[in-house]
Amino acid sequence: MSTSSQRAGAAQADDLFCPASAIPQAMANHTNTYFGPGGILSKMESVADIYPVGQSLLRRGDRLNYYIALACVLLVAYFFRSKREKHVEAPFFKAGKLKWIFDAENQIRASYNKFYNKVYQIKATEGLQVLIPPSLVGELKGLPEDVLSAQEAVREALMSNYTKFSPGENSELLSALVRTKLTHNLARLVPQLKDELEYITATELSECKDWTPVKLQPFALRTIARLSGRAFVGPSLNRNEEWMQTSIKYAIDVFLSVVELQFFPTWMRSVAQHIVPHIRKTRRNVARARALLQPILEERVRDMDAPGFEAPDDLLQWVLGSLPEERRTDYQAQTELQLILSAASIHTTNSLLVDCFFDLAAETDVQEELRQEVLEVVADDDEWSKKDCIPRLKKLDSFIKEVQRTSGNITSFIRKVIKPITLSDGTYLPAGTKLLAPQTGISHDARYFPEPERFDALRFYRLRQQSDDDANRHQLTSLSDVNLNFGAGKHACPGRFFAGNEIKLVLAYFLLHYDMKLRDGQDRPRPVMMMMTKTPNPNVEIEFRRRSSVE
Numbered sequence: 001m002s003t004s005s006q007r008a009g010a011a012q013a014d015d016l017f018c019p020a021s022a023i024p025q026a027m028a029n030h031t032n033t034y035f036g037p038g039g040i041l042s043k044m045e046s047v048a049d050i051y052p053v054g055q056s057l058l059r060r061g062d063r064l065n066y067y068i069a070l071a072c073v074l075l076v077a078y079f080f081r082s083k084r085e086k087h088v089e090a091p092f093f094k095a096g097k098l099k100w101i102f103d104a105e106n107q108i109r110a111s112y113n114k115f116y117n118k119v120y121q122i123k124a125t126e127g128l129q130v131l132i133p134p135s136l137v138g139e140l141k142g143l144p145e146d147v148l149s150a151q152e153a154v155r156e157a158l159m160s161n162y163t164k165f166s167p168g169e170n171s172e173l174l175s176a177l178v179r180t181k182l183t184h185n186l187a188r189l190v191p192q193l194k195d196e197l198e199y200i201t202a203t204e205l206s207e208c209k210d211w212t213p214v215k216l217q218p219f220a221l222r223t224i225a226r227l228s229g230r231a232f233v234g235p236s237l238n239r240n241e242e243w244m245q246t247s248i249k250y251a252i253d254v255f256l257s258v259v260e261l262q263f264f265p266t267w268m269r270s271v272a273q274h275i276v277p278h279i280r281k282t283r284r285n286v287a288r289a290r291a292l293l294q295p296i297l298e299e300r301v302r303d304m305d306a307p308g309f310e311a312p313d314d315l316l317q318w319v320l321g322s323l324p325e326e327r328r329t330d331y332q333a334q335t336e337l338q339l340i341l342s343a344a345s346i347h348t349t350n351s352l353l354v355d356c357f358f359d360l361a362a363e364t365d366v367q368e369e370l371r372q373e374v375l376e377v378v379a380d381d382d383e384w385s386k387k388d389c390i391p392r393l394k395k396l397d398s399f400i401k402e403v404q405r406t407s408g409n410i411t412s413f414i415r416k417v418i419k420p421i422t423l424s425d426g427t428y429l430p431a432g433t434k435l436l437a438p439q440t441g442i443s444h445d446a447r448y449f450p451e452p453e454r455f456d457a458l459r460f461y462r463l464r465q466q467s468d469d470d471a472n473r474h475q476l477t478s479l480s481d482v483n484l485n486f487g488a489g490k491h492a493c494p495g496r497f498f499a500g501n502e503i504k505l506v507l508a509y510f511l512l513h514y515d516m517k518l519r520d521g522q523d524r525p526r527p528v529m530m531m532m533t534k535t536p537n538p539n540v541e542i543e544f545r546r547r548s549s550v551e
């Protein structure tokens, strides 16, 4: 945490705030300009700062011609685009541009409350979006990729043709390894992750002997990067500062590349990709990451078939072991895969973790209740290595799920229709239609969540007591048509179990060792929002005080 007496390393992370807080879902949903306080584009002075071409044109005093040419280009682009747009017979919700840009969350809630169980449309700055109510998600989530595609929707939103953000032919492999190997090894990983947590706390957090204001974002981001890195690439590379920076920055640079490319009409982007600065930065990130990773991969490939080889226990090795021999030396693909994995996991997990800290700091009685549970489960240090340690933290699980309900995504379930679909309510969705679910509306629907405006940390804990089915149905990682924060169907987030474990480990550790509170006179920090992007405010400080004992 970046306190006044911040230790080495953490300060750099101040610049690593990523508005795409739920990558890839949010990166895909929210690929628009971000101007919010502390946000990335707020640091840029003007569009001309981003585009050297525009700058030199303006310098030549050619402004009028430039604007006329630009207007013509946009008009032509709009003309072709509107001709291509397919027609969906569903009511429109009129969201004014400004309202959409600065208040998309309330726009989505208002539209959801207006149309309730119906399909409706919004002409968003991101293009025409068709919003699907939870009652119809069920029939869509099981459709195959060649009918309704998650990958194509993400590829399109992240402009993968230019940003190269796509695991390509390794996509299935990556999801499968996260779903199986990583998830099955969660319990075994806990002591290793706890080591990392202790290391980063000792090196990057001030002592907090008395109440100490702490800017949460950099520390939380670096903590999650460190913990994830331990499982992804192993302990040595994980503690390499350059790797840490690169794996955090890659996602941000991809996001900014998309923002920059959006200034150009589609047909210009194949040229524009060569001039937008963040694409170049993205490629430099990949090159830097490859330089760090390749020697490790080469050594592993060389030794893998030797007798007595002890396979390292990390995702890098699991990927290597699953690839056919001829693809093991494709170091470029493996580097990209690792960076994409980091992009999909670090900022999403960090956002939820930071929101959890904010709610803990705001609700000191909840803090005490959860602390008691942690003390019961982790009576001594050996308990961390027990298989059921993390799953026994059921109140904590409920708390995190409630945080996700109240602070989670504005929209979710991003999909693109590939072959026409007729929904059971008769709505015809032609090929090319972009779908979303109005998650924030659903999360605040009293039919699904009684007293939805109340933060009720034990809401899901109580539901879990009702029956064995409910005990499974209301866990943080359980999917349902009214909770799409981790997506739905075949493409639902395979990393949610790992993310849940990481967050519980960090919170449990902090509950044991620290008291937390908001700064005097401060309310629960509000998120920073721009269009469908929502992220915890990166500039907020909360106060920490080390507990003298863990009793």
Ligand code: HEM
Pocket: 022, 023, 024, 025, 026, 150, 174, 175, 178, 182, 341, 344, 345, 346, 348, 349, 350, 352, 412, 413, 414, 484, 485, 486, 487, 488, 489, 490, 491, 492, 493, 494, 495, 496, 498, 499
């Ligand atoms: C709180 C943290 C996280 C959130 C909120 C989150 C959310 C999501 C969402 C909404 C999707 C899209 C699902 C869909 O469209 O149906 C997704 C996909 C994905 N996530 Fe996560 N995620 C998180 C953490 C992680 C972690 C830690 C990993 C890796 C260890 C991960 C790996 C992936 C992958 C590989 C996909 C693509 C799955 C596919 O297309 O088949 N995520 N995530």
